[in-house]
Amino acid sequence: MSTSARLATLVIFVFAVFVAVPVLIGLTHRTDFYYTLSSVALLAIASGGVWLTFYIGRINIGQGAYALMGGYVSAILVVRYGVSFWITLPLAGAFCAAASVLIGLPILRLRGVYFAMVTLVLTEVVRLLALALPITNGAKGMVSLPPPGPISLFGLTLVPSFDTFAERNEAFYYLSVAVMCVCFAALYRLVHSRVGRLFVALQQNEELASSMGLNVPALRVLAYSISSFFGGIGGAIFAAIAQSVYPSSFTVADSVNFMLNCFLGGLGFVFGPMLGTLVLYFGWDLLFQAGQYQLLIYSGVMIALMLVLPNGLLSIRPLNFRKRVRPLIWRRS
Amino acid sequence: MAPILTVSGITKQYGGLVAVNDVSFDVAEGEILSVIGPNGAGKSTLFKLIASFVRPTRGEVRFKGERISGLAPHIVARKGVVRTFQETTIFKGLTVRDSVIVAHHLRSHAGLLGFYLGTKAAREDEAEFGRSADEILEFLGLRAVADEIASNLPQGSLRALGVAIGLAANPKILLLDEPFAGMNHDETRRAVEMTRAVRDRGVTLLLVEHDMAAVMRISDRIVVLNFGAKIAEGTATEIQSNERVIEAYLGVEDETIGV
Amino acid sequence: MEQVVANGLYLGAQYALIALGLTLIFALMNVLNFAHGQMYVLGGFVTYELYGQMHLPFVVALAASAVTLAVLGGLIERFLFRTVIRRSKREESTMLLAAGVAYFLDALILLLFGEKQRGVPKIVSGVWVSDNLIMPYDRILVGFLAVLFIAAFILMMRYTKPGRAMRALAQDRVAAQLMGVPVEFYSLVGFALGALLAGLVGGLLVAITGVNAGIGGPISIKAFMMVMIGGAGVISGAIAGGFILGMLESVGLSVLHSYGDVTYLVIFAALMAFLSVRPNGLMGKPWG
Numbered sequence: 001m002s003t004s005a006r007l008a009t010l011v012i013f014v015f016a017v018f019v020a021v022p023v024l025i026g027l028t029h030r031t032d033f034y035y036t037l038s039s040v041a042l043l044a045i046a047s048g049g050v051w052l053t054f055y056i057g058r059i060n061i062g063q064g065a066y067a068l069m070g071g072y073v074s075a076i077l078v079v080r081y082g083v084s085f086w087i088t089l090p091l092a093g094a095f096c097a098a099a100s101v102l103i104g105l106p107i108l109r110l111r112g113v114y115f116a117m118v119t120l121v122l123t124e125v126v127r128l129l130a131l132a133l134p135i136t137n138g139a140k141g142m143v144s145l146p147p148p149g150p151i152s153l154f155g156l157t158l159v160p161s162f163d164t165f166a167e168r169n170e171a172f173y174y175l176s177v178a179v180m181c182v183c184f185a186a187l188y189r190l191v192h193s194r195v196g197r198l199f200v201a202l203q204q205n206e207e208l209a210s211s212m213g214l215n216v217p218a219l220r221v222l223a224y225s226i227s228s229f230f231g232g233i234g235g236a237i238f239a240a241i242a243q244s245v246y247p248s249s250f251t252v253a254d255s256v257n258f259m260l261n262c263f264l265g266g267l268g269f270v271f272g273p274m275l276g277t278l279v280l281y282f283g284w285d286l287l288f289q290a291g292q293y294q295l296l297i298y299s300g301v302m303i304a305l306m307l308v309l310p311n312g313l314l315s316i317r318p319l320n321f322r323k324r325v326r327p328l329i330w331r332r333s
Numbered sequence: 334m335a336p337i338l339t340v341s342g343i344t345k346q347y348g349g350l351v352a353v354n355d356v357s358f359d360v361a362e363g364e365i366l367s368v369i370g371p372n373g374a375g376k377s378t379l380f381k382l383i384a385s386f387v388r389p390t391r392g393e394v395r396f397k398g399e400r401i402s403g404l405a406p407h408i409v410a411r412k413g414v415v416r417t418f419q420e421t422t423i424f425k426g427l428t429v430r431d432s433v434i435v436a437h438h439l440r441s442h443a444g445l446l447g448f449y450l451g452t453k454a455a456r457e458d459e460a461e462f463g464r465s466a467d468e469i470l471e472f473l474g475l476r477a478v479a480d481e482i483a484s485n486l487p488q489g490s491l492r493a494l495g496v497a498i499g500l501a502a503n504p505k506i507l508l509l510d511e512p513f514a515g516m517n518h519d520e521t522r523r524a525v526e527m528t529r530a531v532r533d534r535g536v537t538l539l540l541v542e543h544d545m546a547a548v549m550r551i552s553d554r555i556v557v558l559n560f561g562a563k564i565a566e567g568t569a570t571e572i573q574s575n576e577r578v579i580e581a582y583l584g585v586e587d588e589t590i591g592v
Numbered sequence: 593m594e595q596v597v598a599n600g601l602y603l604g605a606q607y608a609l610i611a612l613g614l615t616l617i618f619a620l621m622n623v624l625n626f627a628h629g630q631m632y633v634l635g636g637f638v639t640y641e642l643y644g645q646m647h648l649p650f651v652v653a654l655a656a657s658a659v660t661l662a663v664l665g666g667l668i669e670r671f672l673f674r675t676v677i678r679r680s681k682r683e684e685s686t687m688l689l690a691a692g693v694a695y696f697l698d699a700l701i702l703l704l705f706g707e708k709q710r711g712v713p714k715i716v717s718g719v720w721v722s723d724n725l726i727m728p729y730d731r732i733l734v735g736f737l738a739v740l741f742i743a744a745f746i747l748m749m750r751y752t753k754p755g756r757a758m759r760a761l762a763q764d765r766v767a768a769q770l771m772g773v774p775v776e777f778y779s780l781v782g783f784a785l786g787a788l789l790a791g792l793v794g795g796l797l798v799a800i801t802g803v804n805a806g807i808g809g810p811i812s813i814k815a816f817m818m819v820m821i822g823g824a825g826v827i828s829g830a831i832a833g834g835f836i837l838g839m840l841e842s843v844g845l846s847v848l849h850s851y852g853d854v855t856y857l858v859i860f861a862a863l864m865a866f867l868s869v870r871p872n873g874l875m876g877k878p879w880g
Binding site: 189190193194195197198200201204205207208210211212213214215216217222 | 384386405406407410411415416417418422423424425426427431434435436438439441445448449451455458459498499501502
């Protein structure tokens with residue numbers, strides 16, 4: 001795509017998300033979509049983080065751990081210490097990033113299935129931690145989180161208190177989608193800068209990368225901490241929307257789903273996780289009609305998809321498009 | 334001339350197996366030194382020890398008088414000791430030019446954040462890397478395949494790509510891992526020329542190689558390993574007439590020595 | 593102290609058997625079988641139906657668990673994994689397929705057996721009591737059977753033709769093919785055998801702890817931990833990992849009991865520290 005085509009896509013996307021969707025929801029009175037789409041946006045942010053770990057050649061099934069961590073950090077600061085939600089949001093991300101540096105240093109030495117297994121276990125461990133720690137309130141979770149207050153600067157109200165919205169979820173929708181746009185813009189810039197090239201070098205061959213002087217462990221941790229930052233941010237806003245966070249808010253199944261979102265959307269494409277999350281979330285919602293057969297049909301379709309399209313949804317994209325995307329990610333030998 | 338690299342008493346044990354046993358030698362600045370030996374003599378372990386991809390059990394490697402054993406490989410590379418890999422180790426999905434550009438990382442003035450934000454320094458770096466990559470590709474005869482995906486290259490070009498990636502890191506001493514293995518006569522001749530040309534750019538070369546004929550032709554000095562220990566050191570002529578070397582080679586396989 | 597060790601050994605034997613199945617499938621096909629825990633649960637429910645509900649002898653029920661899972665495993669390999677492995681370009685694909693299968697089995701189990709915790713009558717009653725050790729007879733029997741199965745598995749891998757073929761396959765798939773080992777056939781056999789082991793433990797443990805539809809995932813996670821401790825794809829590693837985890841759990845439950853549910857936290861922290869020193873586990877070969 002040329003620069004102008006990319007710019008046009010961006011404008012259309014922003015217009016659709018910030019204008020068209022709210023107008024449509026207003027016309028159809030389906031205000032429940034505010035919640036649904038906020039969820040999609042937040043899960044997409046977390047999935048975007050997972051995508052970045054894929055990008056350095058690691059299969060990450062541990063994003064649920066950081067989403068949960070982020071949710072708890074924000075909730076605890078808001079409820080126990082009365083900190084404003086707006087301040088807890090970056091703090092939640094930063095806390096997760098810091099934790100991921102400590103966790104990542106040892107486990108990022110692992111590769112392939114080994115790394116995948118450890119991250120999976122990590123999700124379970126954070127859940128157990130949330131159950132065991134006194135500060136997280138155990139299985140009862142953190143509940144009754146107040147809605148975000150206003151942001152004021154020099155007496156000027158930049159963001160009104162969420163209480164003033166007739167439909168509080170509408171406010172959350174704008175917040176979630178705005179954060180999603182910022183996160184993916186940052187991710188896009190990252191991947192298309194030299195840093196992204198270095199990440200590809202890691203993905204393709206870590207030994208060779210270190211022989212040319214790349215500080216491989218540091219770069220791996222950098223990517224992983226950005227990934228976890230995304231997870232923490234997503235989790236924190238999620239807790240705010242749900243007004244609660246429980247040990248079971250993000251579980252192993254969520255971690256697996258984040259990975260699925262990335263894979264379904266396509267690993268060679270920055271916006272793949274967004275697409276994948278949208279498709280999977282709505283697919284799952286549509287199947288709600290199927291009642292007790294929901295999971296059976298969902299997993300059945302998933303298996304069928306793997307059989308028919310083992311290389312992801314975007315592997316059916318048009319040829320010229322595939323060529324552009326091709327160098328971004330490659331199978332390691 | 335003062336040695337640029339000193340290997341002293343280096344030893345590597347894997348469990349009970351001694352892969353490299355008390356090996357010492359010097360590499361002088363600007364020379365081409367080859368390490369040869371029959372299969373299983375410990376050549377590739379020695380190679381990894383020098384590039385600091387493996388920690389020695391005993392002994393040390395010094396570069397310009399500074400101990401580099403035990404340092405992380407990327408730090409050793411920063412100091413100017415850069416290794417190449419055999420042709421299977423490349424960035425498979427990147428183009429030839431992109432691989433070489435990425436390999437310029439050590440020359441960058443801008444930090445990661447600078448590159449992320451696209452500062453002036455970063456843009457200048459990028460431009461400089463592009464120019465330098467083109468120059469290296471030209472020098473190694475890879476200009477024509479610059480935009481090929483690396484995994485599509487023929488074997489000979491892959492070797493050259495390995496050297497190109499190594500050169501991009503601006504080495505003082507470049508370690509070449511079996512640069513002539515599996516090549517026919519013609520390919521070897523060209524690779525030998527290329528290796529000399531690299532030396533003429535002012536890069537000291539240390540080769541680990543199995544192909545005796547090529548080694549004899551190119552090396553200023555040769556170190557011979559057998560069963561992990563150094564059994565001889567000297568010029569090609571000295572090595573060719575060395576009893577122990579002949580014995581070691583004849584004992585293991587029928588391979589003729591020299592040209 | 594003796595009590596803790598005995599409990600650890602008993603747990604370890606079960607765990608080792610679970611880890612063996614997982615590691616076998618991994619070694620042969622480079623597939624991380626997410627559905628391993630679900631296979632275990634399914635085995636438990638088969639024994640529950642036959643022994644608990646239909647009152648057939650326990651041995652028959654156990655055999656039925658094993659056979660059911662072997663057949664299921666064979667079918668899953670033949671029609672799902674084989675196809676995806678052939679068509680896919682990335683190793684993540686099989687992982688996703690395995691996740692799909694895990695979800696599918698979860699849904700199936702829930703539909704067929706409901707979400708209630710199910711138990712069966714004791715297979716043998718009575719308790720063995722000595723000075724400082726109390727052990728119910730059924731636990732002793734189940735532990736003994738598990739050790740027996742482990743021994744049988746090892747002997748099979750070492751001395752029978754399929755066992756040798758599978759070991760060759762695990763060593764080097766291409767070389768095995770060149771040597772004339774029917775690779776596809778033995779992949780199927782290996783997968784079926786791995787599933788069989790999962791079903792067998794499920795059938796064994798239903799007699800002690802009962803079974804419910806929700807424990808598949810947690811069991812898989814435990815199995816992953818064992819395999820990581822011992823080293824992926826190595827038989828001795830799986831056994832060692834199983835016993836180590838069983839022992840840690842047993843010790844943890846007795847020592848850390850007063851601090852609440854922190855045993856697994858401690859085990860995980862220890863595992864991370866351990867893996868940073870030995871990324872390939874106790875006996876694993878370097879790979880990845």
